[in-house]
Amino acid sequence: MSRSAVLILGAGSDMARALAHKYASAGHDIQLAARQVQRLAADQADIELRHGVVVSLHEFEALDLGSHPGFVQGLPSLPGIAICLVGLMGQQAESQTDMQKATLVMRSNFEGPACILGLLANAFEQRGHGILVGIASVAGLRARASNYVYGASKAGFVAFLSGLRNRLARGPVHVVTVLPGFVNTKMTEGMALPRRLLAQPADVAEAVSRATQKRRDVVFVKPIWRLIMAIICALPERVFKKTSL
Amino acid sequence: MSILSGWGQYPRLQAHLRKPQSSEALCALAQNSGPAIARGNGRAYGDSAINSRCTIDMRALNRFLQFCPDSGQLVAEAGVLLGDIIATFLPRGWFLHVTPGTKFVTLGGAVAADVHGKNHHKEGGFGAYVDWLDLLNHSGQILRCSRSENPQLFQHTLGGMGLTGVICRVALRLRPVSSGWIVQKRQVARDIGQAIALFEQAQDATYSVAWIDCLQRGAAMGRSLLMLGEHATPADLPPKARATPFAPPKRWHLHMPITPPSWVLNRATVRAFNALYYWQGARGPGHSLVDWDSYFYPLDAILGWNKIYGRRGFAQFQCVIPLAQAEAGLRSLLAAISAAGAGSFLAVLKRLGAQESPLSFPMAGYTLALDFPVTAKTLALMQQLDTITCHYGGRIYLAKDSRISREMFHQTEPRAALFTRYRQASGAAGAWTSAQSERLGL
Numbered sequence: 001m002s003r004s005a006v007l008i009l010g011a012g013s014d015m016a017r018a019l020a021h022k023y024a025s026a027g028h029d030i031q032l033a034a035r036q037v038q039r040l041a042a043d044q045a046d047i048e049l050r051h052g053v054v055v056s057l058h059e060f061e062a063l064d065l066g067s068h069p070g071f072v073q074g075l076p077s078l079p080g081i082a083i084c085l086v087g088l089m090g091q092q093a094e095s096q097t098d099m100q101k102a103t104l105v106m107r108s109n110f111e112g113p114a115c116i117l118g119l120l121a122n123a124f125e126q127r128g129h130g131i132l133v134g135i136a137s138v139a140g141l142r143a144r145a146s147n148y149v150y151g152a153s154k155a156g157f158v159a160f161l162s163g164l165r166n167r168l169a170r171g172p173v174h175v176v177t178v179l180p181g182f183v184n185t186k187m188t189e190g191m192a193l194p195r196r197l198l199a200q201p202a203d204v205a206e207a208v209s210r211a212t213q214k215r216r217d218v219v220f221v222k223p224i225w226r227l228i229m230a231i232i233c234a235l236p237e238r239v240f241k242k243t244s245l
Numbered sequence: 246m247s248i249l250s251g252w253g254q255y256p257r258l259q260a261h262l263r264k265p266q267s268s269e270a271l272c273a274l275a276q277n278s279g280p281a282i283a284r285g286n287g288r289a290y291g292d293s294a295i296n297s298r299c300t301i302d303m304r305a306l307n308r309f310l311q312f313c314p315d316s317g318q319l320v321a322e323a324g325v326l327l328g329d330i331i332a333t334f335l336p337r338g339w340f341l342h343v344t345p346g347t348k349f350v351t352l353g354g355a356v357a358a359d360v361h362g363k364n365h366h367k368e369g370g371f372g373a374y375v376d377w378l379d380l381l382n383h384s385g386q387i388l389r390c391s392r393s394e395n396p397q398l399f400q401h402t403l404g405g406m407g408l409t410g411v412i413c414r415v416a417l418r419l420r421p422v423s424s425g426w427i428v429q430k431r432q433v434a435r436d437i438g439q440a441i442a443l444f445e446q447a448q449d450a451t452y453s454v455a456w457i458d459c460l461q462r463g464a465a466m467g468r469s470l471l472m473l474g475e476h477a478t479p480a481d482l483p484p485k486a487r488a489t490p491f492a493p494p495k496r497w498h499l500h501m502p503i504t505p506p507s508w509v510l511n512r513a514t515v516r517a518f519n520a521l522y523y524w525q526g527a528r529g530p531g532h533s534l535v536d537w538d539s540y541f542y543p544l545d546a547i548l549g550w551n552k553i554y555g556r557r558g559f560a561q562f563q564c565v566i567p568l569a570q571a572e573a574g575l576r577s578l579l580a581a582i583s584a585a586g587a588g589s590f591l592a593v594l595k596r597l598g599a600q601e602s603p604l605s606f607p608m609a610g611y612t613l614a615l616d617f618p619v620t621a622k623t624l625a626l627m628q629q630l631d632t633i634t635c636h637y638g639g640r641i642y643l644a645k646d647s648r649i650s651r652e653m654f655h656q657t658e659p660r661a662a663l664f665t666r667y668r669q670a671s672g673a674a675g676a677w678t679s680a681q682s683e684r685l686g687l
Contacts, residue, residue, distance in 0.1 A: 039267075042308045043308060045308065045310050045311060046308035046310065049309040049311075049312055049333065050309060050329075186266060
C-alpha cells in the first residue's frame with residue numbers, strides 16, 4: 001500500500017524537485033502544484049519512473065487567493081503532508097523604489113503561502129491528521145538592509161506558522177517551520193556565497209523529511225545557522241542598525 | 246571563470262561553465278554563446294569536454310522520460326548517469342547493453358564518445374543500442390536523429406565527441422537480465438601471444454577483458470589475467486540468493502582523502518603491485534560469481550581514485566591495433582613501455598569487434614589502455630607509443646586523449662578529414678568546438 005500523498009506547492013524550484021524525489025523514494029504519491037504546471041511533465045515522468053509512485057500535476061496560482069478553495073477541492077486526495085515553497089526574492093533596490101514590485105515580494109512570501117496553508121490546516125484539522133511545512137528563511141528572523149522587503153515578508157510567514165502551530169498544538173495536526181540559509185539553487189546562482197554556509201537542495205529535502213518524521217517545530221537546514229542567527233538576533237538594535245550584513 | 250579538467254586532471258583550463266536547468270534554457274544558451282561544447286560528468290580523461298568560452302554542464306537535465314517494459318526502450322535526458330539507469334531498472338530486470346568501466350558517465354557522454362565495454366567483440370558499441378536521439382543543432386533547433394531520420398547526423402553524432410551539436414535526449418534499448426550477477430571465469434596467460442590466443446578462443450564469451458602486466462620483459466612480456474563473464478541466471482546463484490536475484494551488492498566505498506606526492510607511484514611499487522596481483526589471480530579459483538558493481542566498475546569503489554597520480558595529473562594512453570598486426574604491434578608497444586619502466590597498475594587489454602562509423606574508436610583488433618602520471622618522460626614515451634600505433638595502422642581513443650599532436654592524430658585518423666568536411670558543410674564547425682577539437686584540428 002502506498003503512503004499518503006505529499007503536496008508540493010511551488011513545485012518548479014530545485015528544492016521542490018529534491019523534495020519530491022525524497023518523498024517519492026519513501027513511497028509517497030506526489031502532487032506537484034505550480035504555475036504553468038505542464039512544464040513539469042518531464043519531472044512527473046521522471047519521478048514516476050524512478051520511484052514507482054503516482055505523480056499528479058495541479059495548476060496553482062498562490063497570489064490568486066480566490067482560487068485556493070477550488071484548488072484544494074480539485075486535488076485527487078487531501079494530502080498527508082503539504083509543503084509550501086512558494087516565494088520570491090526580488091531585487092531589494094527595486095523593492096525600495098517600485099511599490100508594485102515590493103508588494104509582489106510581500107504577497108509571494110507571506111500572503112499567498114499563509115492563505116493556502118491556513119486553508120489546508122482547516123481541512124487537515126477536520127480530517128484529524130496532517131503535517132504542514134512552510135519553507136521560510138533565516139532572513140525572516142531579523143530583516144537587514146540588503147533584503148528587508150524579502151526578510152520582512154518571510155518574517156510575517158514565520159510568525160504566521162508559529163501562531164498556526166500554537167493553535168493546532170493540542171490536536172493531531174502539526175506545523176513545521178523550515179529556515180534554510182543559503183541554498184545552491186537557481187535563485188542564488190552567480191552569488192558569491194561562503195561554501196560552509198551553503199546547503200544543497202538535497203540537504204533541504206533531507207532536513208524536511210527528518211523534521212516531518214520527528215515532528216520538529218523549527219528546523220535550520222545547516223546547524224551553524226542556528227548559532228549565526230542567535231548571535232544576529234541578540235545584537236542590540238543600536239549595534240545592529242550600524243552593521244552591514 | 247572556473248578551472249576545468251577531465252578525469253586525468255590534465256590539462257587544467259580556465260573556462261566559462263554554464264548549467265542550464267531546462268531544455269529551453271539550453272536552447273537559449275546555445276544560441277547566444279558562440280562556439281561551445283557540452284559536458285557530462287567530466288569523465289573523459291583529457292580536454293574533450295572543455296571549451297574556454299562556453300562549456301555547457303548538462304547534469305541538471307537528468308530526467309527519465311519514458312520506459313517501455315515490452316521493448317526495454319528507455320527515453321531519458323542526456324545528463325542521466327548510467328549508474329542511475331542501473332539503480333532504477335536493474336531491480337526490474339534490465340541492464341545496459343554496453344557499459345564502460347565506470348557508471349559515473351552521463352548518457353549523453355556515452356553516446357558522444359560511443360563508448361565500448363567488455364562485450365564489444367560480440368555485441369558492438371554503445372551507439373548500436375541507441376534507437377534515436379534529439380540533437381540541438383547550431384541554429385537552435387532540436388532535431389530527432391535516428392537510422393531513418395537525419396541518418397547522416399545520427400551516425401556522425403555517435404562517437405562525434407559532441408562536435409555535431411548538443412545531445413539532449415536519447416532513446417536507449419536496455420538488456421533484459423535475470424540477475425544482477427556475473428559468472429566469471431579466469432584464465433592465466435603467460436605472455437602476450439597466449440593472451441591473444443585465449444581471446445580468440447573466447448569469441449563466444451559475452452564479456453572478456455584482460456589485466457596485463459606491462460612491466461614484464463622477455464619471455465613473460467604481456468603476461469595477463471583474462472576474465473570472461475556471462476550474466477548469471479537464478480540457477481547459477483547460491484540457493485539463498487535465488488529469491489532476490491537483483492538485491493543490491495554490499496559494497497564499501499572508499500574516498501581518496503588526499504593527493505599523495507607523485508613519487509609514491511614508481512617502478513618498484515608498481516612492479517610489486519603487479520606481481521602480487523598476478524600471483525593472487527593465478528592461484529585463485531578459476532570460476533566465481535561476481536556482483537555487477539564489482540565486475541563492471543571495480544574502480545568506482547574508490548571515489549576520486551584519479552588523485553592517486555599526484556597533483557600533476559595523469560594521462561591515459563589507449564590505442565587499438567588492427568587484428569592482422571595485433572601481436573606484432575602489442576609486442577612493440579609493451580617493449581617500449583617496459584624499457585621505459587613506466588608501467589601503470591591499470592593496464593587493460595581487450596579484443597574489439599569490427600565497427601563502421603565516422604569517428605568512433607573501435608575497429609576489429611586489440612586495444613591496450615594504461616595510465617601514466619604526467620611527466621616529461623611519460624609524455625615522451627606516449628609520443629613513442631603514438632608512433633608505434635601509427636606504424637601498425639592503429640588509432641587512439643579521443644575520450645582518453647589529452648596530448649596527442651595534431652600531425653600524429655591525422656596520420657592515425659584518415660577519417661578525420663571527412664568528419665571535418667561534414668562538420669563544415671552542415672554548419673556545426675562554427676558552433677561546437679572543444680579544447681581537444683581545436684588542438685587536433687577536428
